[in-house]
Amino acid sequence: MISAKELIQRFGLEPHPEGGFYKRTHIDEHGSFSSILFLLMKNNFSAFHRIQSDEQWNWYYGDAIIIHEIEKNGDYHQHKLSNHLQQAHFQHIVRKGNWFASECIGEYGFALCGCTVIPAFSFEKFELAKCNELVANFPRHHEIIKRLTRKS
Numbered sequence: 001m002i003s004a005k006e007l008i009q010r011f012g013l014e015p016h017p018e019g020g021f022y023k024r025t026h027i028d029e030h031g032s033f034s035s036i037l038f039l040l041m042k043n044n045f046s047a048f049h050r051i052q053s054d055e056q057w058n059w060y061y062g063d064a065i066i067i068h069e070i071e072k073n074g075d076y077h078q079h080k081l082s083n084h085l086q087q088a089h090f091q092h093i094v095r096k097g098n099w100f101a102s103e104c105i106g107e108y109g110f111a112l113c114g115c116t117v118i119p120a121f122s123f124e125k126f127e128l129a130k131c132n133e134l135v136a137n138f139p140r141h142h143e144i145i146k147r148l149t150r151k152s
Contacts, residue, residue: 008021011037013037018128019046019047020038021038022039023037025114033116033118036121038114039112040111041104042109045148047129047149048070050096051121051125051127053096053117053120053121054093054118055096056094056115057081057091059113061112063106063107064081064082064084065111066105067094070100071095072098074137074141079092101149
């Protein structure tokens with residue numbers, strides 16, 4: 001099996017501010033969509049953040065990945081992407097403006113996914129959550145928020 005380190009080197013993945021490693025693989029000339037490869041390692045996480053576009057996650061390889069999503073109305077959902085027969089799900093769309101974080105679980109120690117953002121991703125439209133503010137807005141989800149944020 002290919003290791004996380006080999007994938008990072010092979011595809012030239014770089015650290016992402018939310019956690020994990022990424023590389024932009026495409027941006028449409030009109031900015032209508034963009035794509036990245038995204039690798040998340042076990043014992044790390046992609047911290048709660050939100051963007052102003054819809055984002056489609058596609059699971060490719062390695063461990064299962066769990067996407068934790070808090071909708072604008074405060075509803076919490078957990079989405080598991082994997083190739084496990086009983087839970088085979090390969091795609092999920094996070095709606096624009098929803099807070100979301102992710103983590104991988106399993107025996108390999110990493111998950112490789114692809115993310116497509118429509119319209120195209122821009123760091124100017126990216127917001128990394130501050131734990132205290134997110135907890136104040138969604139107190140019933142304080143445990144998951146505290147576990148999956150990096151900033152107070």
